[in-house]
Amino acid sequence: MGALxxxxxxxxxxxELYSAIALCAWDQRTHMPEKGAEAxxxxxxxxxxxxxxxxxxxRMGELLAAAERDGAPTEVDQALLRVWKRDYTxxxxxxxxxxxxxxxxxxxxxxxxEKAKATSDFALFRPHLAEVxxxxxxxxxxxxxxxxxxxxxxxxxxPGMTTAALRVLLGSLRRELVAFLKELSRGxxxxxxxxxxxxxxxxxxxxxEALGWxxxxxxxxxxxxxxxxxxxxxxxxxxxxxxxYQEDDPxxxxxxxxxxxxxxxxxxxVDPQLAWTGLAGGASFGIHESQSRFWENQIGRSRxxxxxxxPHLIRHFPALARTKPDAIWRHxxxxxxxxxxxxxxxVTYNLHICLRFELEVDLIEGRLTVDELPARWNQAMVDYxxxxxxxxxxxxxxxxxxxxxxxxxxxxxxxxxLYGAQITETAEREIPRFWGKVQAGELAPIREWLRENVHxxxxxxxxxxxVRRVTGSGLSxxxxxxxxxTKYSEVYGL
Amino acid sequence: MGALxxxxxxxxxxxELYSAIALCAWDQRTHMPEKGAEAxxxxxxxxxxxxxxxxxxxRMGELLAAAERDGAPTEVDQALLRVWKRDYTxxxxxxxxxxxxxxxxxxxxxxxxEKAKATSDFALFRPHLAEVxxxxxxxxxxxxxxxxxxxxxxxxxxPGMTTAALRVLLGSLRRELVAFLKELSRGxxxxxxxxxxxxxxxxxxxxxEALGWxxxxxxxxxxxxxxxxxxxxxxxxxxxxxxxYQEDDPxxxxxxxxxxxxxxxxxxxVDPQLAWTGLAGGASFGIHESQSRFWENQIGRSRxxxxxxxPHLIRHFPALARTKPDAIWRHxxxxxxxxxxxxxxxVTYNLHICLRFELEVDLIEGRLTVDELPARWNQAMVDYxxxxxxxxxxxxxxxxxxxxxxxxxxxxxxxxxLYGAQITETAEREIPRFWGKVQAGELAPIREWLRENVHxxxxxxxxxxxVRRVTGSGLSxxxxxxxxxTKYSEVYGL
Numbered sequence: 001m002g003a004l005x006x007x008x009x010x011x012x013x014x015x016e017l018y019s020a021i022a023l024c025a026w027d028q029r030t031h032m033p034e035k036g037a038e039a040x041x042x043x044x045x046x047x048x049x050x051x052x053x054x055x056x057x058x059r060m061g062e063l064l065a066a067a068e069r070d071g072a073p074t075e076v077d078q079a080l081l082r083v084w085k086r087d088y089t090x091x092x093x094x095x096x097x098x099x100x101x102x103x104x105x106x107x108x109x110x111x112x113x114e115k116a117k118a119t120s121d122f123a124l125f126r127p128h129l130a131e132v133x134x135x136x137x138x139x140x141x142x143x144x145x146x147x148x149x150x151x152x153x154x155x156x157x158x159p160g161m162t163t164a165a166l167r168v169l170l171g172s173l174r175r176e177l178v179a180f181l182k183e184l185s186r187g188x189x190x191x192x193x194x195x196x197x198x199x200x201x202x203x204x205x206x207x208x209e210a211l212g213w214x215x216x217x218x219x220x221x222x223x224x225x226x227x228x229x230x231x232x233x234x235x236x237x238x239x240x241x242x243x244x245y246q247e248d249d250p251x252x253x254x255x256x257x258x259x260x261x262x263x264x265x266x267x268x269x270v271d272p273q274l275a276w277t278g279l280a281g282g283a284s285f286g287i288h289e290s291q292s293r294f295w296e297n298q299i300g301r302s303r304x305x306x307x308x309x310x311p312h313l314i315r316h317f318p319a320l321a322r323t324k325p326d327a328i329w330r331h332x333x334x335x336x337x338x339x340x341x342x343x344x345x346x347v348t349y350n351l352h353i354c355l356r357f358e359l360e361v362d363l364i365e366g367r368l369t370v371d372e373l374p375a376r377w378n379q380a381m382v383d384y385x386x387x388x389x390x391x392x393x394x395x396x397x398x399x400x401x402x403x404x405x406x407x408x409x410x411x412x413x414x415x416x417x418l419y420g421a422q423i424t425e426t427a428e429r430e431i432p433r434f435w436g437k438v439q440a441g442e443l444a445p446i447r448e449w450l451r452e453n454v455h456x457x458x459x460x461x462x463x464x465x466x467v468r469r470v471t472g473s474g475l476s477x478x479x480x481x482x483x484x485x486t487k488y489s490e491v492y493g494l
Numbered sequence: 495m496g497a498l499x500x501x502x503x504x505x506x507x508x509x510e511l512y513s514a515i516a517l518c519a520w521d522q523r524t525h526m527p528e529k530g531a532e533a534x535x536x537x538x539x540x541x542x543x544x545x546x547x548x549x550x551x552x553r554m555g556e557l558l559a560a561a562e563r564d565g566a567p568t569e570v571d572q573a574l575l576r577v578w579k580r581d582y583t584x585x586x587x588x589x590x591x592x593x594x595x596x597x598x599x600x601x602x603x604x605x606x607x608e609k610a611k612a613t614s615d616f617a618l619f620r621p622h623l624a625e626v627x628x629x630x631x632x633x634x635x636x637x638x639x640x641x642x643x644x645x646x647x648x649x650x651x652x653p654g655m656t657t658a659a660l661r662v663l664l665g666s667l668r669r670e671l672v673a674f675l676k677e678l679s680r681g682x683x684x685x686x687x688x689x690x691x692x693x694x695x696x697x698x699x700x701x702x703e704a705l706g707w708x709x710x711x712x713x714x715x716x717x718x719x720x721x722x723x724x725x726x727x728x729x730x731x732x733x734x735x736x737x738x739y740q741e742d743d744p745x746x747x748x749x750x751x752x753x754x755x756x757x758x759x760x761x762x763x764v765d766p767q768l769a770w771t772g773l774a775g776g777a778s779f780g781i782h783e784s785q786s787r788f789w790e791n792q793i794g795r796s797r798x799x800x801x802x803x804x805p806h807l808i809r810h811f812p813a814l815a816r817t818k819p820d821a822i823w824r825h826x827x828x829x830x831x832x833x834x835x836x837x838x839x840x841v842t843y844n845l846h847i848c849l850r851f852e853l854e855v856d857l858i859e860g861r862l863t864v865d866e867l868p869a870r871w872n873q874a875m876v877d878y879x880x881x882x883x884x885x886x887x888x889x890x891x892x893x894x895x896x897x898x899x900x901x902x903x904x905x906x907x908x909x910x911x912l913y914g915a916q917i918t919e920t921a922e923r924e925i926p927r928f929w930g931k932v933q934a935g936e937l938a939p940i941r942e943w944l945r946e947n948v949h950x951x952x953x954x955x956x957x958x959x960x961v962r963r964v965t966g967s968g969l970s971x972x973x974x975x976x977x978x979x980t981k982y983s984e985v986y987g988l
Contacts, residue, residue: 016540019533020514023521031525035714036732039513039769043729046510050544220529235537238530275533 003066004077008277010054010063011084015276017051019235026232026240030224055084056091064088076279079460083278086159093142102135106405113403120393122374125403130370132405133363140364150364153408157285158415160462163361166411169418173477174354178384180485181337181347187492190330196319198250206250206316207243207257210309214295215447216241216261217268229256231263231292236275239267250317251332255296262295263288265447269455284463285409289416290423291454297346297417298424298483299446303329304439333491337385339394346417347484351384353414356399360407419467421480423454426471497560498571502771504548504557505578509770511545513729520726520734524718549578550585558582570773573954577772580653587636596629600899607897614887616868619897624864626899627857634858644858647902651779652909654956657855660905663912667971668848672878674979675831675841681986684824690813692744700744700810701737701751704803708789709941710735710755711762723750725757725786730769733761744811745826749790756789757782759941763949778957779903783910784917785948791840791911792918792977793940797823798932827985831879833888840911841978845878847908850893854901913961915974917948920965 001009024044032040054060064085072078094102109128116125140149148163155161208223226242233239241260245253266282274280282288299305303326310325320328335345341352359376362368368376377396378389389395401409428434431449438446453470467475488494495503518538526534548554558579566572588596603622610619634643642657649655702717720736727733735754739747760776768774776782793799797820804819814822829839835846853870856862862870871890872883883889895903922928925943932940947964961969982988 013540016537019537020518020541023518023537024514027517027521031716033712033714033716033732033734035711036729039729039731042770043510043513043517046507047514217529218527220527222525222527235530235533237533238527240527276536 003063003070004072007063007067007084008080010060011080011278012276014051014054015278015280017047017054021047021051022232022234026234026242029226029228029230030242052091055087060084060088061092076274076277076460079279080277083459087278090143090156093144094139095142098135098138098142102132102139102405105131105135106403109403109405110400113397113400117393117397120391120397122392122397125397126370129373129402132403133370133407136405136407137364137366148361148365150361150408153364154411155408157409157412158463159284160464161284161286161411161415166357167361169475169477170350170354170357170411170414173350173414173418173481174384176477176481177347177351177354177484180481180488181335181351181385183494184335184347184488184492187489187494189336190334190491191327193323193327193331194319195248196317197247198317198319200245200247202316203245203250203253204243206312207245207253209312210254210257211241211261211264213309213441214258214261214265214299214443216264220268221264223257229260231260231267233267233281236270236272236280239264250313250320255300255332258300259292259296262292265295265450266291266455269447269451270458271456274458274460279459281459283457283459283461283466284415285412286415286419287454287463287466289412290419291450293416293420294424294450298420299438299443301329301332301346301487302435302438304435305329306332307439308441330491333487335488335492337387339381339387339389340398347488348385350414350417350480353410355380355384356410357414360410364407415463415475418475418477418480419463421483422467422471422476423450424483425479497557497564498566501557501561501578502574504554505574505772506770508545508548509772509774511541511548515541515545516726516728520728520736523720523722523724524736546585549581554578554582555586570768570771570954573773574771577953581772584637584650587638588633589636592629592632592636596626596633596899599625599629600897603897603899604894607891607894611887611891614885614891616886616891619891620864623867623896626897627864627901630899630901631858631860642855642859644855644902647858648905649902651903651906652957653778654958655778655780655905655909660851661855663969663971664844664848664851664905664908667844667908667912667975668878670971670975671841671845671848671978674975674982675829675845675879677988678829678841678982678986681983681988683830684828684985685821687817687821687825688813689742690811691741692811692813694739694741696810697739697744697747698737700806701739701747703806704748704751705735705755705758707803707935708752708755708759708793708937710758714762715758717751723754725754725761727761727775730764730766730774733758744807744814749794749826752794753786753790756786759789759944760785760949763941763945764952765950768952768954773953775953777951777953777955777960778909779906780909780913781948781957781960783906784913785944787910787914788918788944792914793932793937795823795826795840795981796929796932798929799823800826801933802935824985827981829982829986831881833875833881833883834892841982842879844908844911844974847904849874849878850904851908854904858901909957909969912969912971912974913957915977916961916965916970917944918977919973 021044024040024047028037028040028044064081067081072081105128109125109132112128113125116122136153137149140152143152145151146162150163154163154166204223211218211223220237221239221241223241223243226244229243231239231241241257241264243253243256243260266288270280306325306329310328313328314321314323335347337348338344341349344352355377358380359368359373363370363373374392374396381387381389381395427446427449431437431445434446437443454466457466461469464474515538518534518541522531522534522538558575561575566575599622603619603626606622607619610616630647631643634646637646639645640656644657648657648660698717705712705717714731715733715735717735717737720738723737725733725735735751735758737747737750737754760782764774800819800823804822807822808815808817827840829841831842832838835843838846849871852874853862853867857864857867868886868890875881875883875889921940921943925931925939928940931937948960951960955963958968
């Protein structure tokens, strides 16, 4: 047996362990009885350890070296070598003791963060965050980078992306969005919809139908309730969506389903040949997010979509029977500066991310201390969004990410929006009568186009390669800016 | 670290793998989308292999030997050594090649059995069954035994039980039951209940309530639908029940829930200290079955239970509003010789088992060939139950067990009935106003008594030790015979 085949057998075992981990995690967040929590955390810890031991094992190092010597004959084999070597190298760079320190520090920090957020007490969180930042900086040095230690972090989520490139992209995006927000404030906001109660079962049913419209395959997945929605790839043919609902508003549930459904279509569209190779995931967090944002925003918040789906909406919710499709479309495209990222609209959302990116880079590059963080945060909120957090709970303490040491993750959200808009422009050109199809509910050709161009490749291409293959050029903020300006100018009557 | 502690750490890892396996299996049979089946079988195979490798590893052998040399200080430690040594020894006795042959032969045989049963074609199944029997006999020789090769098989399911002891127990049971059936045929069968439709959601709700009555803790478990009901211990604090329902008859669902609930109470009642030791299961298949049969039959088919539960039944099913509690009690205690084991009542069920036991022993001891099996089966059905199978699908082909090589399993069902009746007689003596409590729906003291005497011990005691501790004497068929004679004589007006 050749070295490459041995490597494939070895990563198959790891991938099968990941599948078991995914199922345990899914169950933990959807069906597990509360008293099962302690046992589950032990089982998850064990499976993760068994997988991790293999990812960083001497045997993995030998197999990678041998397979590299032999050479990888195909594009897929080369990608397989690339992704496992990356995981091996990143993880071997960090000594087990330091990693253990990191795990313990973030575990403590997350616990303290919950309390600090509840009481809006940044001073409580500060020493823990400082410890996490210090460890993350140490890890970044060990992982290595070309220009900025932040490169080492962002690369984990968006392989190949650099701090310098993000500065350019997000810098111009921020300037344009801040200016556009000022314009919007002179426009006319959409009318309010009539208030009502929207029974959860009807919402679930509508979401099942909406997942059907976009082509989610229930024979290869499920829809379940959860507290913090997520999509999870348990295995080939088993990509599960979870969602939550608000009884006084049917739209968060519906857009949640379209968002998670977009992630799930990616998972369901990967070439089955890539199963158990480590290549069956998404090209990056940003590319994955582009697929969720595509269905949630580009399609789900389009006028054409509401012309199609409005009768279905009012069938489930008679309280909305007197609304018109365009009123719904306007309603779901409201832009309003606000304090909380996860509640933000398409225009302001990316400003929340730009702010976090800039603070993260300064923290990791050592130009900003944790002590200075709240003041910098609040100033940036005023500068970018024109709002002032009344306290740190509604400011610097709002997100869990930093307590978990996830520096470099936030940009993925905005990258998803940018990739999504850029891919949409290409799809509009390449798919005849794109918006006519959306308005007729004929979404299959659009999904097939995405499958052919994006989904089936899994992790074979790096994000930059993939976006060039799909759209013909590297990532740019322009398509997103065009999209946002056009739609919101119309909604706000500019 | 002492050898015993090292052994405990090692079996903890195996037990954690078993927990992941249990969750994968539960999901496979309750929630998994159909297209996830192939990936799931790979993941289950991998986890089982990882666990099995550890059970039979050289390291396990060394740890067991070292721990035995050091000596096990407590009863629990001794039991831990006993159960892992047993698994190690049994599995090491069978060479991997032979085991592989067995796995493949049974896999083929199960596939062929399905087809053979569907077409009632024993000739199709015969060569496969012959191969399985031959391999099972070979395995029994390697595992070793004192008197009969069947000892080696039955010991897997009922540690310490022997063929000789079963011959005595089941022989007298069979003679008494055959005689009692003749008596019953002169009695008056219960009246039919009015026909009706019983909505599945109402059945599910009643079953949830019934599980609540017997003290099943939903904070440490769940109730889900499935095709072939089972109970599964995912981990400490996570013992899940599954069930199925018939729309034209509410009783199979209700008794299914009580049966599975009985298994689940055992799992929920095990001392949490036994978690991850391999001792958190039941003492044997027979003892486990005694707990399900206790709640299903001893309690669930008692007159007292129906006096309590009748108002709840008619609340859910107005179609039964004109029935009386005693009519329900009589209805659920109908005895009627029939062809199919899984549809049999309390009187005739054990005769189906006696028949299988006798044929199994003769096959394994080499006194019966597979060719002769259908004729022997049909003759025994006439002798014991007075019915003649019209074809092999309703005869020798009805059960899956033999195709899977599970010789020695069938007696567990009857042992469960016998243990259950014997434990009930003790409980009636020791718990004041036993049946008064049942009639008042005060089942908590009964469950607590079982927890204290049976459940909390897990696998610490061998079945024979356990039943002596609980009831003061070894297993006997007499309590069961007294129970069946008393109840059915009354129902049939003898």
